[in-house]
Amino acid sequence: MAQDTPGRGPLSEEELQDLVASSDAGARSPSGPVGTFLAAIAIVWSLFQVLLASPLSNYVLPADIVNNSRQVHLAFAIFLAYTAYPALKSSPRSYIPVQDWVMAAVGAFIALYGLIFYEKIVSSGGLADDTDKWFALVGLILLFEGARRALGPAMAVIATIFLLYVFFGASDWVPDVIRWKGASLQKAMSHMWTTSEGVFGIALGVSTKFVFLFVLFGAMLEKAGAGNYFIKMAFGALGHLRGGPAKAAVVGSAATGLISGSSIANVVTTGTFTIPLMKRVGFTSEKGGAVEVASSVNGQIMPPVMGAAAFLMVEYVGISYVAVITHAFLPAAISYIALVYIVHLEAVKNNMPTLGDRVVSLGRTIGGMAAFFAGFALLCYAVKFPVGWITALVPEGAAWIFAVVLGIAYLGLLWFAAQVPDLEPDDPMAEDVRLPVVAEIYRCGLYFLLPIIVLVYLLMIEQKSPGLSAFWASALLFVILLTQRPIKAAFRGESDIVMAARFGVIDFFGGLVDGARNMIGIALATATAGVIVGTVTLTGVGQVMAGLVEFMSGGNLVLMLLMVGLLSLVLGMGLPTTANYIVVSSLMAGVVVQLGAEGGLLVPLIAVHLFVFYFGIMADVTPPVGLASFAAAAVSGGDAIRTGFTAFFYSLRTVILPFMFIFNTDLLLIDVGVLQGVFIFVVASIAILVFTAGSMGWFLTRNRIYESVLLILVAFSLFRPDFFMDRIQPPFETVEPAKLEQALDRAEVGDEVRMVVTGPDFLTGDTKETTLLLAVEAEGSGAERLERTGLTIRTEDGVAKLEQPMFGTPYEQRLKSFDFFADTPVTVESVKAPADQPPQELIFIPAFVLLGLIALLQRARMTKQPEGVPA
CATH class of the missing domain: 1.10.8 (Helicase, Ruva Protein; domain 3)
Structure with a gap:
């Protein structure tokens, strides 16, 4: 049996909830009229976002509000940040100081500045005047302070450094390699605040349109009781196996991680139950915490939400949402399979006992789980057929028929659930732990699958937008929260139906409040990260990062990827998943694409973004900052640093996989x-x-x-x-550049011909090299295929010289960093055609x-x- 590591011991339940609140939803909870007012603000924010995502938004909301929804979104977030998060650990938590009220009001007003003075800003082309620039500067300061409160100092410090670089990048104390000409206050504030290049850029837009709805969906699902149901089902299926609590922790964390979007909340929510049971069967405090950390952080790479990064990838990579989660699925799935195997090997190596006296077949358990997931996927797919038939037969009334069918299914599953008692959370510290039996509890929460089926069906089969899909799934959850208690009471013949209905209303509004409070940090993270993105676009520091990595790696591809991974890990320290991805992708994704092409490694953009994303989230695990590891240590009472290193060892597959899928x-x-x-x-x-x-x-x-x-x-x-x-x-076989047309002529449709181009860099004049991938997409002669690429090659004295591509042609952007008018020509160095x-x-x-x-x-x-x- 494991012995706890000497230390201060695990935190109490109240302390753990305070840990989650202080990191995810705000540690301050004033009572009385002030508490009611803040809850009302949170509810209004949630309802606004639901209405914004609904098909009625353009009919109900004013056009100015819809067009400037990012400003409204940020205004709510800043106001709640200053009222929900105390400035310091010593700051009062039971009431809100006057200065926080002032900063909340001023911050919300400046966030709405673009909405209030919309006509003025539009007429000036987004350029800030002398008044605008000071409002913008104050707005940035208040945004950074709000981010510091909600997210910790890391995000605010990084954003401040980038903003200082904008102003002082031309100073002598800035190293030559990253020096730039600098910007005036007016130009910087225009870029960062009054245009869509900085704070109100793509990241905040994704947070406004998509992320809020998914966070709200997760909060409502948790409030309905789905989190407890998933955990109990996982323990019922796996808890009796050797190392069962750890295996159940992995599966339970995978399920709750899909809906929580926060590795810290996931660790504390599932860890309070799983870690004590893991310790009971022989895991040390550090290993038990590490299993929970590894499985909770893995929830951030698991589609369909991926800690909100999936929606950002849609915008940054320029592919559909379905394509993003399709590409992300396999690495995430096999990563979880490996984690289950890791805990199994730990149990076997240490000959750990099982919990309870029930004999369970591992093969039958795995087969049953595989059958469940396959059946769930088949059900989501099969729904398309009756939906298609009904739509074809009754196109006008199809929506009402779907609603009636869904209502009947919901009532049937509720009746099924009412035949057994509701699930209550178990005490993992009890002397006699009776693990649940799946055959006895599965019926309790089958109706929780309905909104998930609606979400998956609309996203994957109908391929609706993520925002609209989450809206309809959330709308169904609203109905479930409001009605599940009274309808169950009626089915059971209980007399207190009115009281049950009141509890349902309380759950509904509680879910709206939780969804809004969970969004505060994400909204501020995306807004603050917009400053970093704005700095990259304004200063061109991304090119500098590429040069720095190329210099340090010496042009070696593997070493370059290792350095990018390490930099992503460092940049992600202390940041939530969403902000983490924005920062590392803004700075490092372009580095991999550029240096990879120069080294002959042509990688799809989605692979590059997943690469930096995987390394970025590892910062939640890795000491000295690993926030999830500290949370797990707080639950287990173990040493945080040892927990972090053990979790990193368990997460080696998450480190290795990006290198595999890049190549x-x-x-x-x-x-x-x-x-x-x-x-x-x-x-x-x-x-x-x-x-x-x-x-x-x-x-x-x-x-x-x-x-x-x-x-x-x-x-x-x-x-x-x-x-x-x-x-x-x-x-590939190497052919002479002069014979490129012949190589294209011989290639089959679907083949790829590679062309290595060398020439002077436009900025430095130094000779550089890149590799172009010429995809053969249609029939035709070699000359016709070359013409479609927009490339013109002329051979002089045995040298294949490349002319500058015309604007708008396929390779114009890829070759814009070459100087086609220098004395030294841009040439085709070699051509590589497909070989058998x-x-x-x-x-x-x-x-x-x-x-x-x-x-x-x-x-x-x-x-x-x-x-x-x-x-």
């Missing part, structure tokens, strides 16, 4: 068919399990060092079969043979182990 984009299901996608998923799942066995030092039994090395080699072969196949038979190569999947054969040999070696050792030694 092998099949893992992101890019341009793959359904059957090929299933095959890739199976192989990737095996690969991540083998990697886990190698890194944990245990496969069938304890590994020898060479076995761990070989297992990791097998995993690498399954993840990157192209690495070995390319060395056996290169995928055997299927890279052939590499799987020796990989599986080697895996089988390791298994035989270990099984032979297992038969020789003395009795009582764990295998």
